[in-house]
Amino acid sequence: MTIDLADAARERGIKYFLISYTDLFGIQRAKLVPASAIAGMQKNGAGFAGFASWLDMTPADPDVLAIPDPSSLIQLPWKREVGWLAADPWMAGKPVEQAPRLVLQRAMAASDAAMQTGVECEFFLIAPDGTALADGSDRQAKPCYDQSALMRRYDVITEICDAMLELGWGPYQNDHEDANGQFEMNWHYAPALTTADRHVFFKYMVKAIAEKHGMRATFMPKPFIDLTGSGCHAHVSLWRGGVNLFDDPNGELGLSATAYQFIGGVLANAGALCALTNPAVNSYKRLNAPSTTSGSTWAPNAISYGGNNRTHMIRIPDAGRFEFRLADGAANPYLLQAGLLVAGMDGIAQARDPGQRLDINMYTDGHTVNGIQRLPLNLLDALRSLEGSAVLRAGLGDALVDAYTKLKYREWNDYTRHLTQWERDSTLDC
Numbered sequence: 176m177t178i179d180l181a182d183a184a185r186e187r188g189i190k191y192f193l194i195s196y197t198d199l200f201g202i203q204r205a206k207l208v209p210a211s212a213i214a215g216m217q218k219n220g221a222g223f224a225g226f227a228s229w230l231d232m233t234p235a236d237p238d239v240l241a242i243p244d245p246s247s248l249i250q251l252p253w254k255r256e257v258g259w260l261a262a263d264p265w266m267a268g269k270p271v272e273q274a275p276r277l278v279l280q281r282a283m284a285a286s287d288a289a290m291q292t293g294v295e296c297e298f299f300l301i302a303p304d305g306t307a308l309a310d311g312s313d314r315q316a317k318p319c320y321d322q323s324a325l326m327r328r329y330d331v332i333t334e335i336c337d338a339m340l341e342l343g344w345g346p347y348q349n350d351h352e353d354a355n356g357q358f359e360m361n362w363h364y365a366p367a368l369t370t371a372d373r374h375v376f377f378k379y380m381v382k383a384i385a386e387k388h389g390m391r392a393t394f395m396p397k398p399f400i401d402l403t404g405s406g407c408h409a410h411v412s413l414w415r416g417g418v419n420l421f422d423d424p425n426g427e428l429g430l431s432a433t434a435y436q437f438i439g440g441v442l443a444n445a446g447a448l449c450a451l452t453n454p455a456v457n458s459y460k461r462l463n464a465p466s467t468t469s470g471s472t473w474a475p476n477a478i479s480y481g482g483n484n485r486t487h488m489i490r491i492p493d494a495g496r497f498e499f500r501l502a503d504g505a506a507n508p509y510l511l512q513a514g515l516l517v518a519g520m521d522g523i524a525q526a527r528d529p530g531q532r533l534d535i536n537m538y539t540d541g542h543t544v545n546g547i548q549r550l551p552l553n554l555l556d557a558l559r560s561l562e563g564s565a566v567l568r569a570g571l572g573d574a575l576v577d578a579y580t581k582l583k584y585r586e587w588n589d590y591t592r593h594l595t596q597w598e599r600d601s602t603l604d605c
């Protein structure tokens with residue numbers, strides 16, 4: 176039964192609703208609507224000028240109406256009078272084809288099985304001006320799981336974790352990650368759309384609560400060049416009728432033939448997927464990167480898979496699921512899920528063979544493997560791969576791929592127009 180938002184406002188003491196949609200660059204756009212106006216907005220949506228966000232529209236286009244999904248309602252645990260709602264943009268009576276949340280829903284509807292995922296969103300706590308870590312004492316060369324640095328951030332981390340407990344997400348662990356100032360918080364996996372909604376909300380929540388405590392949270396993939404970057408690993412399984420189709424006690428490492436085909440699809444489409452999972456110019460300073468001060472980047476440097484081995488793009492840590500280690504903190508939560516699902520289902524449809532898994536340390540011995548495919552070296556490579564990908568075009572829609580690549584090529588061009596100190600240093604004496 177659909178939740179009546181006006182009733183929910185009365186019952187829960189919600190005074191305002193944030194009607195929020197996520198644009199192509201993963202930015203959340205919202206209107207703050209008083210509860211007295213929510214009944215009309217629930218039916219007709221909140222109005223936005225589409226050109227004013229990253230949706231690839233023009234100033235001449237009519238209003239975008241963001242229609243809230245009442246089942247996504249989250250009462251902000253740190254500000255209970257506000258209810259957050261994920262919304263889907265419509266224009267001229269039709270869904271906006273390239274809107275990321277709608278792209279994911281379309282991909283899910285086209286699949287005859289349901290993907291479940293959990294995401295591990297790493298982030299840094301930094302000073303409000305963005306220049307330094309918030310914790311100047313966090314200086315260990317190997318800071319991962321540093322108990323003291325974790326406990327110095329107890330108030331922020333537990334406020335976020337308490338919120339997830341209250342929201343019923345099933346959080347189960349929090350830690351200091353491999354870079355100074357970097358943290359990760361894990362909650363239970365769920366169907367792809369639920370995880371994507373939680374992922375966008377998590378990013379907002381972490382930023383909002385960090386700000387409350389006088390800090391700034393960033394999910395930027397590589398904010399400090401010598402430190403490990405922020406990944407967004409996804410753990411993936413595929414379900415039908417309550418059965419995990421990836422589970423096979425007799426299969427290699429406990430995975431079924433279907434799981435290996437799905438992995439084959441992700442490997443075959445990884446170059447194009449990169450444009451969605453690693454969408455920033457900065458993303459490519461995390462991938463293919465030299466070792467960090469901790470001793471490892473923990474990020475993939477090639478299109479490969481292995482067993483319980485964190486040097487590969489895909490890790491099989493356990494029976495019944497795999498870990499996709501490519502994505503980073505800049506990934507659009509909806510396009511990450513949609514891209515993975517489309518690539519994996521293509522693997523099943525085409526019965527793609529992932530080849531033999533590699534049991535080597537890719538960082539030290541990757542060069543010994545013949546014919547291994549490399550990841551894109553930069554955003555431009557990845558965008559070209561996405562633009563030419565028949566598989567992702569079929570699964571995500573031409574509208575998405577065309578709008579996304581158009582705006583991202585502009586971003587790339589904007590980046591290349593900057594004159595850097597490195598260019599001057601290396602070219603002045605040419």
Ligand SMILES: [Mg+2]
Nearest residue numbers: 295297352359
């Ligand atoms: Mg991690």
